[in-house]
Amino acid sequence: MPASPDRQAVEIEGHRLSLSHLDRVLFPASGHTKAQVLHYYAQVAEVLLPHATGRPASFVRAPEGLTGQSWVAKNPPGGVPGWVSVVPVEHREGxxxxxxxxxxxxxxxxxxxxxYEVHVPQWTAAAGPDAHDRLVLDLDPGPGADLVLCCRVAQRLRQLLDDDGLTAHAVVSGAKGLHLYAALCPTSGRAASAYAKELAGRLQGEHPGLVVASMARAARRGKVFIDWSQNASAKTTAAPYTVRLRERPGVAAPVGWDEVAACESPEELAFTPEEVLDRIAAHGDPLAPLTGDDTRRPLP
Incomplete structure (x- = not known):
């Protein structure tokens, strides 16, 4: 196929792909094109895959970028190559x-x-939804709060998790908040959710003016909502290293606890895809321990 500025045939791992609409501007505020986003994912795949492989994925699709429609898609879209792996997943609707x-x-x-956005559950298709191998806490700042407050809350959550024998890893969501992960010995979604809810309630009891564990949106003003519900088997979380569809392309990027402690403004922990690739080149994947069998711990 003849090459053109807007279309290119490539071969990846023995599979031939026709990449299209390469010049399409997906993020008008930053000017990022589809070609740049594809390049990012091709480069970041090595560190992203361990956190997504084996997990049935859902996606936020936005073929036209931020100026067009976007929606959450679970079923494979038309045009998916036949060699892309799929697994059956049981939902309430079938x-x-x-x-x-x-x-x-x-x-x-x-x-x-x-x-453009990849979301995955905290269990693998092979083990099934009754064998969660990760705990996740989504720290979401309410109106009047921000990522800096999320970082303060995350530091205390890290201590509480450590007291319970669990090692916390921090990932900025690429949107407004912060995700905390901990590797688990396989456990049910119900048990993971119950523990996460109890932990969130414990911290709300310590700091009721800063933290809320309630789903009621009216209670979140000026506080950090600890969303424990993403541990339910039916829920998914933005995968580490995925691009987020915001005004500018954010990334769900792992950060060190020293960076969390030092954060004084949200901009300090907001990274472009290019900056994330630079961080990986310099430091590798700080989230790698999350995928090791020897790091898994039982819930208390």
Whole structure:
């Protein structure tokens, strides 16, 4: 196929892909094009895949970028190559097939179809939804709060998790908040959710003026909402290293606890895709311990 500025045929891991609309500007505020986003995902795949492989993925699709429609997609979209892995997943509405991002080629293929955000559950398809191997706490700042307050709350949550024998890893969400992960010995979603809810309630009891564990949005003003519900088997969380569809392309990027402690403004922990690649080149994946079997611990 002849090359053109807006279309290019590439081969990734033995699979041939026709990348299209490469000049399309997905993020008008920053000027990032589809080609730049595809390049980011091709480069970041090595560190993203361990956190997504084996997990049935859902996606935020926005083929036209921020200026067009966006929606959450669980079913594979039309045009998915036949070699992309899919698994059956049971939902309340029935059994559906979902894509599993298990290779750089599959990741690039999905991004090429406008699936720019990757979200995954805290369990793998092989083990099933009754065997969560990660705990996640989503720290979401309410009106009048920000990422700096999330960082302060995260430091205390880290201590509480450590007291319970769990090691916390921090990931800025790429939107407004912060995600905390901990590796678990396989446990049910119900048990993980119950523990996360109790932990959130414990911190709310310590700092009722700063923290809220209630789902009621009216209670969140000036506080950090600790969303424990993302541990439910039906829920997903933005995968580490995914791009987020915001005015400027944020990234769900792992950060060190020294960076969390030093944060004085949200901008300090807001990274472009290019900055994330630079961080990986300099420091590797600080979230790598999360994927090791020897780091998994039981819930208390």
């Amino acid at each position: 059994v559906t097939e979902q894509v599993v991002i298990d290779s750089a080629a599959a990741l690039v293929a999905m991004v090429n179809l406008g699936a």
